[in-house]
Amino acid sequence: MVAIDIKRLQYASMHLSDVVADPARWAEVLEEITQAVGAIGVGLIPQTGSEGAVATANLRDCLETYVRESWTEQDRVSHLRSRALLMRGEIALDRDLANADDRAPFFEEFLPRFDGKWWAGIGIRSGSDIWSLTMHRSLRQGPYEQSERAILQQFSLRLNEVGSLAELAGRVTLSTVANSFDQMGKAxxxxxxxxxxxxxxxxxxxxxGAAIQVVGGRLMFRDRHAAAEYSKVIERLRGLREGKILRAPPIIVRRENATPLVIKILPVDGAAKSPFLSARALLLLNEIVGPAKSDWQAFSRAFGLTPAEARLAALLALGDSLENAATALGITRETARSRLKSIFQKTDTHRQGQLVALLASLA
Incomplete structure (x- = not known):
């Protein structure tokens, strides 16, 4: 049987503040906590999903499987009891989550698959979210005793302090980056x-505004095509590894009575990516405006566009549909399509959205 090493836990507590300035140190700090509390592994997990979760090396497969197999639903009773205790600021132990007559699949079926038997959780508030520092022990290591609950309760005060600081630091970092773009006139x-x-x-x-709104904490697009493209980008973000390039074309958002918006997506890595904030990408919004005549002449010469093709491209860049552009130019839709096909070939683009994004660079 093992017990919490108080001196080691105090050492880990002292180093918790390191993650405020450098979120990349969470993995290292969790390893220190693992040794201090006598666990096989420790994870930092949001109660509303898995985004931003961090775990020690020997607990990552356990966490990934838990999410993949939807164990919050398979053992909903234990999950809800745990969440209720954590929200009240109490330490949750495995015996708190299941009565003697209850069947607890999480403890009986799931944990043993990963050499786990006993469990403890500490709630951490970060903004409006609740996170759990979850600690797993093996059968050999033994359960968390009542005396250890008091030690963990004291440790939770430090965890919540650091959680608040880390969330605030992440927001300050993002705000600083965003304000830098403001100074350059970039959205x-x-x-x-x-x-x-x-x-x-x-x-x-x-x-x-009407074209892009924040509804229920998420961006909603009135343009269905833009919404579909945005969903594809989000799927790519979920599987994107740290430091890798997001190969996603700009998203063109058409607006009523206004020129389109072009959205470019930049993944967030490093200090701006904090578990308690989970910023994963910055969206750069560019409002298309009509370029100067000299810009169009340079663009036309660079890609070898005829005057007729350049006039069509100019209308498309300002948000007109191909049909409306054809009417404005006094040509048939078939002629407009033929010219657009030629424009695609000359500019090495394949869709109207890609062409609009290219033309937007003239603004």
């Missing part, structure tokens, strides 16, 4: 890997 929105809205700078706030 930027921060989202997590599920597409949940986190922050918008002043320039972006001015562009959000």
């Amino acid at each position: 930027v929105v921060a989202i997590d890997e599920t597409g949940r809205f986190i922050h918008a700078n002043a320039a972006a706030t001015r562009l959000l």
Whole structure:
């Protein structure tokens, strides 16, 4: 049987503040906590999903399986009891989550698959979210005793302090980045890997409206095609590894009585990516405006467009549909399609949205 090493836990507590300045140190700090509390592994997990979760190496497969197999639903009773205790700021132990007559699949079926038997959880408040520091012990290590509950309760005070600081530091980092874009006149929105809205700078706030709204904490697009493209990008974000390039084309958002918006997506890595904030990408919003005549002439020469093709491209860049552009130019839709096909070939684009994004670079 093992017991919490108080001196080691105090050492881990001292180093918790390191994660505020450097979120990448969470994995290292969790390893220290694992040794201090006599566990086989420790995880930091949001109660509303898995975005931003961090775990020690020997607990990652357990966490991934828990999410993949939807164990919050398979053992809903234990999950809800745990959540209720954590929200009240209490320490949750395995024996708190199942009565003697209850069947607890999480403890009877799931944990033994990963050499786990005993469990303890500490609730951490971060903004409006509740996180759990979950600790697993093996059969050999033994359960968490009542005397250890008091030790963990004291440790939870430090965890909640650091959680609040880490969430605040993450927001300050994002705000600083966003304000830098403001100074350049660029609109930027921060989202997590599920597409949940986190922050918008002043320039972006001015562009959000009927075409793009924040509903239920998420970005909603009135343009169905843009909404579908955005969903594809979110799917790619979920599987994107740290430091990798997100190969996603710009999203064109058409607006009524206004020129389109072009959205480029930049993944967030490093210090701006905090478990308690989970910012995963910055969306750069660019409002298309009509370029100067000299810009169009340079663009036409660069891609070898004829005057007729350049006039069609100009209307498309300002948000007109191909049909409306054809009417404005006094040509048939068939002629417009033929010219558009030629424009695609000359500009090495394949869709109208890609062409509009290319033309937007002239603004």
